[in-house]
Amino acid sequence: MTGRRDYYHDPNAPQATTIVAGGSAIVTDQLGRILLQRRADSGNWALPGGVMDIGETLEQCVIREVREETGLDIEITGLVGIYTDPAHVIAYDDGEVRQQFNITFTGTVTGGELQRSNESTDVRFVHPADLDALPMHETIRLRLRHFAERRSTPYLG
């Protein structure tokens, strides 16, 4: 596991040197609760997701990451938004400084069993009314807010 630090609209953010394509999923259950994991590195609750491997599509990437991080198989059902704000910079312990590039999809569970990975300390479905009380990075709240708005067209930012 690699440690990370998020900088968001922070004048002291280091200069990004990479952009890496990745995605996340907002996966809901029959009760409308949202699948979240609590990151071991930051203690924040976050959406499952990650960056693409060569040889897979972005959708396949998101399905794979959700499986690895939550134990659940999903199918992609739609698109919430494209998040490419250069004011969100992530510095990793290995020295990489990455500019955010995230595409957030919606998904539903098709199989598997809920279990956390070694990158998280907890994984669970959370009721939307309980989101505000959880520690969470502002960029994740933004995506959840766009999802809650049930936009007819994806957010492009």
Next chain:
Amino acid sequence: MTGRRDYYHDPNAPQATTIVAGGSAIVTDQLGRILLQRRADSGNWALPGGVMDIGETLEQCVIREVREETGLDIEITGLVGIYTDPAHVIAYDDGEVRQQFNITFTGTVTGGELQRSNESTDVRFVHPADLDALPMHETIRLRLRHFAERRSTPYLG
């Protein structure tokens, strides 16, 4: 200008080693004609677009590339689709072998004057009925087809 060769569902394609986030725009005029440029390297007609620079959003990238390649200022009006098929591989003269990652937007002209760049031999608005007769890579035809279908949700592939 860097030369390139596209491989598409080709068993002889080289192994990709990079994924680079980029985008294109389908820009239409008042007559519904589509802005295309004829690539100097391949002779194919293509959509204006390119890959992201650090410090810009994907939308800003597409606006910049359209300006550089066609002389026109545009605004982004919507999303056609996300194209991340690993069976589309692009080999560049400098040795880079890139897996496709393209997000195609719609746009309209807000200013500027039509002029070609040094990467193209022609740039013009083309009537949809005339597209079939132009030499064009299959991946560009796919995006134009999705645009023509006026999908209510973006293509995710």
